[in-house]
Amino acid sequence: MIAESLLAEKIGFDSVWVLEHHFTKSGYFPSPLLVLASVASRTKRVRLGTAVVLAPFRNPVKLAEDSAMVQVISKGRLVLGVGTGYRMEEFKAFGVDRKERLGALRSAIKRCRELWSGQDALGRDVPDPLRLSPGIDEIGMPPIWVGGYGESSLSVAAELGDAWFPGPVATLGTLQQSLLKYRELLKARGKDWAKQEHPLMRDVYVAPTTQQAEEVYSGPIVRMYEKDYGAWGHRLVEGSSLRLDHLRDRCIVGSPDDVVEQVNQYRKLLGIDLLICRMRLPGVRAEQAAASMKLMATKVAPS
Helix, strand or coil: CCCHHHHHHHHHHCEEEEECCCCCCCCCCCCCHHHHHHHHHHHHCCCCEEEEEHHHHHHHHHHHHHHHHHHHCCCCEEEEEEEECCCCHHHHCCCCCCCHHHHHHHHHHHHHHHHHHCCCCCCCCCCCCCCCCCCCCCCCCEEEEEEEECCCHHHHHHHHEEECCCCCCHHHHHHHHHHHHHHHHHHHHCCCHHHCCEEEEEEEEEEECCCHHHHHHHHHHHHHHHHHHHHHCCCCCCCCCCCCHHHHEEEEEEEEEHHHHHHHHHHHHHHEEEEEECCCCCCCCHHHHHHHHHHHHHHHHHC
């Protein structure tokens, strides 16, 4: 992860992201902020983001503290992506009621901002307040991006988030529907979508030819959907046909020219201005991911 982060910064990528899940060997991390603290100490320019911290499994005060630490170490490069999670085994392992996940998400966002802004940790108006340490007054608060596709998550994003943060699983049709609803919710609150950032995460793989890209990435992405999303009960995957040709609107795979065309489609239909590329799934070797990253930086990004 650190090696890929250093390569990403060297060849021109804008940001590095760490995903969270628990008790899995599929390339997720249980403590994304801990990983980002390490990456922050080795990099200088790239933004550092969580995609996403699962708020129900975090004490809100500890989340505020850990996020502040990464913000300090990175000199203000953190983007805190947060979400509710959905995998039942994780809720059981943490002893958390899945029905309380939206409330936990709201609490986490509000508590982080309260503590980051220097408010008393106990909510008191006293001469000597109990403040977050280290503070981030001089650096500034990290933006909070809220993940999820359902109306409840979109409502939290519109109410409390700095941006909506769609993950890699949704089809293009679902993304369009969710974006329309999110913009409606923002407008009802007097907020301007055009003034926010518009991120999107996709599974991305670039090779000299489309055939080469499919040969490398088709097996790993199908296994990811079968063994993870499908087995975990992701509502956007249940009942889906899990072959690469049926996952085409969930990933961006091909030659540089094909990838340029696909990225431009997302830009046109969704207005995205930040594409977060997951390029190494289990089964993709490190050198293959590095080659894809280099093609993305040199042959795709300039377009």
